[in-house]
Amino acid sequence: MNDASNDSGQPLIAHLLELRNRLLKAMAAISVVFLGLFYFSRELYTLVAKPLMQAMPEGTSMIATGVASPFLAPFKLTLYLSIFVAMPFILHQAWAFVAPGLYRHEKRLAIPLLGSSVLLFYAGAAFAYFVVFPLMFQFFTAIAPEGVAVTTDISSYLDFVLALFLAFGLAFELPIAIVLLVSTGATTVEKLASARAYVVVGCFVVGMLLTPPDIISQTLLALPMWFLFEVGLMAARLIRREKQKQQETPDP
Template identity: 80%
Template structure:
């Protein structure tokens, strides 16, 4: 009895804070390890990220560095962000290990697939931006430049621009996860979301207008996938809703 009581005793606030500190320290170390592994290739990584714009630029033009330290800081900043993105599965694992003891069994069964799928969807959004959106968008920008204007983009400005788009598309691709969470927590039903489909489509284009440059190409390339992801989220939301209904059905429990 004594041992069971000791295991069930809640951890003190100090022990929780110590565990949180250890989890955060492990996450920082993971980012640092990835950063050290990638830093040697920082220039190559920047060239890779800049490739969509460089391929679209007119022949004879190139990117420039207007700041004294930009040739060093831009690749350094990119490598740091890539290190955080690369270590994200481990960071989420540490977050999961911290909160998991306080979750119910059915919450754990739902949380693990959501964590894994959220990481994969974020990476898919960033990949979609790089391989689909960037080539079309930069080709459009370089072709509409007025005559006599040389397209010579600053490397720091370009990095800030593409990082914002990576984040925008990455988080936009998290829409199915948000829908599943809303349905699972009972904040909204699939039927209500389906009835609001027209408003959601308009909202997708508004978000595309706010998060992307002011051109119809990039706005559409964000809005249309968001709408498709909304429909995918509805499918998974229906599955979660049916599963909750089966669990709450006394006849099902009796069987």
């Protein structure tokens, strides 16, 4: 048994030191990934810009309006990509920091949620790149007024796609949000299921806001979100059943 009297004034300092160490490890992981990717920064930017360049009219190209843009745009992309790639390790460090203060049943729920949230975020970003971007940029370049050359600035393009990567990645976190809402008692599966019609309308509204104003792009985002909503409901039901079993089974 630990003697609490010997720990007077120490727990807070110990937690702060532990937090600092976890942050340093996370920053070190990002730095290692960044150093490994920076040599390929131009190729990485070309890869990210590929959906737009393929949709641009023949004879046009992207431009750099800023003096330092040819360097800063690939640098910024590489930095964000390093955080993106290192995210599993970053979340592991966050988990290692908070895990000692969690109950056993909370740990059993948190581990799959963390893993699922990373996979869903990656899936949302991949969906945006491979499905939405080609349709979106094809639409944007097709509606350009006659006589207007589509020559997008590389920095503006990067800011645009990074925002969309984040938006689609967060949109795909819908099952995690549902599980957390039900697990914390903020709502119930039955209430969410009864509001399914409103959720479907909301998915199409989100699709309208995040994609070009054409029915194909809106549907391509709305349908996956609706599917993920149903997945979240199923996951919440399973977790609720498991929790009920644990409550019915007395601890030895």
